[in-house]
Amino acid sequence: MSSPLRNSPQSILTMLRWLLLLIPLALVVGSLNALFLYLLEWASDTRALKPYLLYFLPLAGVLVVFIYRRFGKNAEAGNNLIIDEIHQPGAGIPARMAPLVLLSTVVTHLFGGSAGREGTAVQIGGACSAAYGRFFKLSGHDYQILLSAGVAAGFAALFSTPLAATVFALEVLAVGRIRFDSVIPALFAAILADLVCTAWGTPHTQYKVDFLEHVMLFHHLVHVDLLLLGKVLLASIAFGIAGFLFGETTFIFKDLFKHTLKNPYLIAVVGGLIVIAIVSLIGHQDYVGLGVNAYREGGVSIISAFSEGGAEWYSWILKLLLTAITLAAGFKGGEVTPLFFIGATLGNFLAWVMGAPVDLFAALGFIAVFAAATNTPLACTIMGVELFGSEHLLYFAVACFVAYFFSGHTGIYSSQRIAVPKS
Amino acid sequence: MSSPLRNSPQSILTMLRWLLLLIPLALVVGSLNALFLYLLEWASDTRALKPYLLYFLPLAGVLVVFIYRRFGKNAEAGNNLIIDEIHQPGAGIPARMAPLVLLSTVVTHLFGGSAGREGTAVQIGGACSAAYGRFFKLSGHDYQILLSAGVAAGFAALFSTPLAATVFALEVLAVGRIRFDSVIPALFAAILADLVCTAWGTPHTQYKVDFLEHVMLFHHLVHVDLLLLGKVLLASIAFGIAGFLFGETTFIFKDLFKHTLKNPYLIAVVGGLIVIAIVSLIGHQDYVGLGVNAYREGGVSIISAFSEGGAEWYSWILKLLLTAITLAAGFKGGEVTPLFFIGATLGNFLAWVMGAPVDLFAALGFIAVFAAATNTPLACTIMGVELFGSEHLLYFAVACFVAYFFSGHTGIYSSQRIAVPKS
Known part of the structure; x- marks a missing residue:
């Protein structure tokens, strides 16, 4: 270590x-x-126009399972394979992971599965960088850095939040610690991939938190309102537990399906049928698909959750349930956008209960449930700044870290290691 | 690790x-x-009105040395003692550290030493929390958490940047890694201490970056301008080297003084005389004291560096030299505000050389030289957001992390451990 x-x-x-x-x-x-x-x-627009597509969900499930069993090699392991490979290169990430996950995610959304999209983006990034690394014969530490950069690039392009993507790629590897080794390549890759994706004219959702506070204490303007901070603390505990419940519920359904139905095709069909049954009981399709926008007047969506009355008290439970079943049944996509939905609608409800600003609490839930379920509180705090501005930075940090501390050690990525236990 | x-x-x-x-x-x-x-x-205002106070600097040095030798116990070790104690409790932080460092920093600034103030704030936080921990008989991990919270509280109250302070308190312990164990107590302490300090009506400097960019790529608005990003990269390498040079120069002067003059009183007197000599050669007192505001028409200061023509090309060298000599001579205060000065004026100069926005580059230098010298790139990125807003978040991150990678492993805190080498 010279000068x-x-x-x-x-x-x-x-x-x-x-x-x-x-x-x-x-x-x-x-x-x-x-x-x-x-x-x-x-896919989302098409399903909105043709709601009957939902009835083909079991068939779509069979297709996804078939594709992965026939062509998938070890790509089925998804995000966990990439995390494992960054920790300890060896198994290899097949290039086919990128087209497979892209195609099957579009199928999942076209036929009304309730899923996300970040898994897809991360796997596109991971598979491309792995193939690229093989092409340039990178190995060891360089190969690990390249994979992290690929993950950051995928995540950044998807959500257009390059710094959050960079921190996510480093933070997701282990609970309770972040190391800086690959931060500069990851940051470059994230900035450039976001630039490329945006230059293609890809629209990214704009969220808005209008709530502004001017808190005076002894005639001086201060950063936070102590009463509001108390409400944020309480809500964040709920966000943490919601994040934990999401991971647990998905796991329970996976386990249940595997032990009762056994055959993956049967699991996909039954999973699809359960989703159809629940949606029929609900009477509308607000809780399937991505859920970013509502496709009917007065429908519940992530966007609607930022306004008063934009969510039911039980919205987050239905979304949690439908997503857990969809993913446990073998459909593809990811968990993050549903986690945004769960958090934003839960925040909406808690704001109503506690008499707090609805848009701020929707934003806090949006990032904090994600932070809790993936154990990435720092990335989510930064995502808050990248999506909602820096005005409420302190509440973002409190929400993400408190939710993280109340969500247990498991999280949704089983390959994540525990570096520093939470308590 | 149960549910x-x-x-x-x-x-x-x-x-x-x-x-x-x-x-x-x-x-x-x-x-x-x-x-x-x-x-x-x-102290700053008084010295501005009575510039002749500078001539008493050698005497003030003798006073500071006397106070520490007579009453200081192990408080002389300053920030390093606190970092050591968080890593491995044992030596004990004396409560007297707080009043001693407060008093001697005010003396340093009243008589025109070139120094900072964050060392003082951190030591006030550390000494108070150590005494408090003893009072409540905290030990082991709880005591370490309390010390981190004290450091965060001191830093937060001083600069009114609570999240940067929290991250700083965790990040400063080791190079290349951050652990989340004490983040929630540290964040609470930082938010509350900032609240208390602000509620007393303490004014905090407002910085302003007016530069706004709207970069289009293929008719689509994107996050960064690639040409500007290239300039930021080049400037950040310079910021990193400046941060390294600051630490090295201070170390060289300390070593030189110790081996030639030996007696600490003699060192303080000679150090004070050298400062007087340099200031006399320069002809004005822009480069001693804190340097946040200029006390003469057209003077160079941190604030002036945010405007075109607000710094000379050599401003950063003079500030670096005078601060290194002041601190090596035994005066108190800290390094951070001088690092802000060095960074902002160097940024001002580089912006002029490269044809880049002056206010943005002053802001980048402000945070990046600090990040380089203390090995805290994440805290400094967040400080950028807390002081200058989130508009330029990506440039902040690039500047801080690139500067960090070009500053070597030593840094200004010798007790900092190396967890993950930079390369």
């Missing part, structure tokens, strides 16, 4: 090498994610 | 216990920092 003055030329070369290496990767990952977001929008 | 559902009541009690424990601590640390900032303002 940086002597090292600088070498360090500059290393940085330049990564930069050049990452430009083509970011182009591919950003463009594939633009295509993915475009297809996803098409 | 959070079973654990929650226990976790809520733990959180409540910390909250109650930290309220009195935050009251004391916040109030002491309000007093400190008030005295510091008085």
